[in-house]
Amino acid sequence: MTDPLLHVDGLTLGVSLGSSVRPILRDVSFQIMPGETYGLVGESGSGKSVTSLAVMGLVKRPLRISDGKILFKGQNLLALPKREMRRLRGNRIAMIFQEPMTALNPLSTVGRQIAEMFVLHQNKSWGEAEKLAVDALASVQVPNPGERARNYPHQMSGGLRQRVMIAMALACNPDLLIADEPTTALDVTVQAEVLRLIKELCAERGTAVLFISHDLGVIASVCQRVGVMYAGCLVEENETQALFRNPRHDYTKGLLGALPRLGSRSRHGRQRLVDIDSIIADRSTLTDTRFIAPRAADGGQP
């Protein structure tokens, strides 16, 4: 059995409000295998983005991790000195964000921003790095990469900017890519292209992905396994197909029922969408039950 690439174990995190601590994440545990695409899905405030920030080592006050471990290749990231963490971040673990315009530096050309990755993490000279940056742009299918490398972010469309972000994130061939709502700001056809690109590039390079989204459809189309988050807890986890076909947790059932499904009206007529609050009497008990399916590959051993 292979060791997991990322093992988040009992992660508990809260926000300090004066003397009291309000829990944000409660005992979140999941594993990502090398090359696997794992999805975290949930509504606003469920804690999915905070989880990704914790993995990146970007948790700052007033947020505080009170318990748990984040093991990356067996190494606890939470115990790692800042210097070491900086070396990993961007190099072994990379991240793409929802809004590429705010994640890119508006004052620097995109070529230079990608080149910086090679200079910082691979000790390349700027001249070399800028050539590599053009190759990186070509690999994310940006047309005229040589010319585009000299563009500033504002000269590019949203889809192109997100491709630049992907090129930058994958520049050093990271083991893990964290994608936090990477296509939410994009049009559907562009979204489909960007998703295909992430899927293909990561499969090609064996990069594992932690994919965060509120869109169940997007999650279903890219992830092998999915964790559903609600109120800071991972309430259900299963292989994608199994989760969508046979949701077990009330919250997952509610979420899937609340979603208008393409083609469902042709087949069954217009059905009233499920109002989650009508099937769940008491939301406060939702996190009491958790359905974490054992993974088939490791014979049911968590």
Added chain:
Amino acid sequence: MTAPLLQVDDLHVRFPISGSGMFGTGRRTLYAVNGISFDLVKGECLSIVGESGCGKSTTALAILGLQEPTDGAIRYHGQPFSGPGGPGRMERAKAVQMVFQDPYSSLNPRQSVRTSLAAPLRLHGITAASEIADRIEAMMTDVGLTPEQASRYPHEFSGGQRQRIGIARALILEPEIVVLDEPVSALDVSIRAQIINLLLDLQEKRGLSYLMISHDLSVVEHMSDRVLVMFRGQMVEEGGWRQIFETPVHPYTRRLIAAIPDPDIATKQTETLERFADMPMPGGRDFASDGSKAPDVFVAPSPSELVEIAPDHRVRLALA
């Protein structure tokens, strides 16, 4: 057949873009909406779908009277609804109202919900305090809030509740037509379902006509009676919801549908496209554009025509 409530006939909106040169040199024209025509019948939901920049919002603004059409006519109950013969703002407000995408920025943060809801009533001559109170109370209940909540301010509500207030504000003058501009795209899945259900209930109860603008095709399929697909300011296909979602003809419509990530068809995107590929092409004629390349918005679109390929199902083809 029911007479159309709203008729839009060959609507064009063009924006002059000032050039960088001195004395107006380099002045260009942006072709935002190029010949949109449709009828909206009482009680139906017509959706305009398309991607950012395709002109769907500009079309809606023209109908609301917030954007003067460059060309073309809009008629409401057969009477001019745009241009010099059109109604004033007050009359227009009683006919058409809008629900905005973002309930956070479309409510005045310094006014209580009651003040926001009472203002249009007062402006339209309803001054009796008791009548205003009654109508606000009824409206609040209709959108699933309690009358007591009317004394609160927008920041005291959640996103879903704020959208309910947005709907209440749009309906308080009892308009016949409501323009829904991406009414649920800012909301979480569970809240979205509640608002969609509410909109459908209100439509049935009040006989409202919806003109919905959306890029979310699964919501469009769920809510619409008819669908109009726009690409770069032109209608490329129009039809009943079944025609658009079951037998789409235009390559752009097909690509839009195939691009939707849906849990059920996720693994079958290519299958969706293949299924469509088997469908016969209309009379061997070419499409004016297959919607794959973004044309220059500063150039007038090349001549093309909408051809009826089945009853009430029209597709844009190149001139024969």
